[in-house]
Amino acid sequence: MPAxxxxxxxxxxxxxxxxxxxxxxxxxxxxxxxxxxxxxxTRAGTPVRALAVVxxxxxxxxxxxxxxxxxxxxxxxxxxxxxxxxxxDPLPDRYRTAGLLVAxxxxxxxxxxxxxxxxxxxxxxxxxxxxxxxPPRPLGWFLAAGGLVGNGLDSGPAGAAGPARAxxxxxxxxxxxxxxxxxxxxxxxxxxxxxxxxxxxxxWLALGGGGGIAAPIVPLDALVRARIEAAADWVIxxxxxxxxPEETGHAWTLxxxxxxxxxxxxxxxxxxxxxxxxFVRIHQTDLRVRPKPxxxxxxGGVTGMLxxxxxxx
Numbered sequence: 001m002p003a004x005x006x007x008x009x010x011x012x013x014x015x016x017x018x019x020x021x022x023x024x025x026x027x028x029x030x031x032x033x034x035x036x037x038x039x040x041x042t043r044a045g046t047p048v049r050a051l052a053v054v055x056x057x058x059x060x061x062x063x064x065x066x067x068x069x070x071x072x073x074x075x076x077x078x079x080x081x082x083x084x085x086x087x088x089d090p091l092p093d094r095y096r097t098a099g100l101l102v103a104x105x106x107x108x109x110x111x112x113x114x115x116x117x118x119x120x121x122x123x124x125x126x127x128x129x130x131x132x133x134x135p136p137r138p139l140g141w142f143l144a145a146g147g148l149v150g151n152g153l154d155s156g157p158a159g160a161a162g163p164a165r166a167x168x169x170x171x172x173x174x175x176x177x178x179x180x181x182x183x184x185x186x187x188x189x190x191x192x193x194x195x196x197x198x199x200x201x202x203x204w205l206a207l208g209g210g211g212g213i214a215a216p217i218v219p220l221d222a223l224v225r226a227r228i229e230a231a232a233d234w235v236i237x238x239x240x241x242x243x244x245p246e247e248t249g250h251a252w253t254l255x256x257x258x259x260x261x262x263x264x265x266x267x268x269x270x271x272x273x274x275x276x277x278x279f280v281r282i283h284q285t286d287l288r289v290r291p292k293p294x295x296x297x298x299x300g301g302v303t304g305m306l307x308x309x310x311x312x313x
Contacts, residue, residue: 008039145168151302188208210229236250259276272309
């Protein structure tokens with residue numbers, strides 16, 4: 001039975017379902033023989049004719065890239081092609097075009113000079129587990145920054161709400177576009193919007209790391225992310241007047257953050273980033289400051305974030 005072309009849809013509005021089926025149908029009609037099939041290019045022990053990876057990304061999924069590596073090609077290089085769709089081109093036609101392009105590139109690779117005479121296991125008729133290195137899977141790298149506002153301090157014996165905090169944040173993200181899993185590292189700085197006591201200022205320095213799962217919202221061309229992070233905060237309460245160092249206080253906290261992030265457009269080189277974040281402090285030291293009344297750190301709260309995200313790769 002002729003071996004198929006194995007296709008991996010690395011990014012796009014859909015990696016399973018009706019649209020990928022259109023890609024496979026168009027590819028199989030053009031390729032003939034064993035046709036085309038969706039699958040994992042890293043699978044071993046199954047004869048394949050060629051390995052292909054398809055990216056459909058960019059603003060409104062208008063950018064298409066196809067990489068094809070034919071099994072047994074002597075030079076071990078990839079055939080690649082990129083095209084840009086028009087805004088009015090429907091998504092089904094873009095998937096069909098991707099399938100035709102996979103078949104065309106695989107045919108070009110099949111026309112390459114014959115490989116050297118096989119030796120060893122290949123000469124004995126044993127199929128090698130991996131005959132060609134598969135094209136790399138895409139890992140997207142992003143950097144975002146912006147402003148934040150959220151709960152700051154509690155004040156009074158009953159834990160009444162004290163002054164809120166506001167500041168800036170930066171976040172680095174690595175996203176596996178095929179699976180939707182991502183990891184993050186973040187840092188932020190904030191200060192109280194008003195003095196909790198006359199002549200006193202409170203600042204937060206925070207670090208966080210974690211990850212989550214992302215999913216596209218195709219009609220809106222947006223990406224929604226569910227994120228959870230471990231976080232550590234260093235809190236400094238210092239006098240506005242530097243001649244009063246005895247009033248300086250420090251505290252640190254450990255906790256978790258859970259958040260829902262929204263990125264629009266999903267694959268834009270520059271995108272808007274918004275987030276609603278809830279935090280819970282699991283452990284903290286006391287923040288002892290003077291003059292009275294003493295301010296306290298809340299056990300939990302919420303933070304709103306708004307900014308811009310840059311796609312680095």
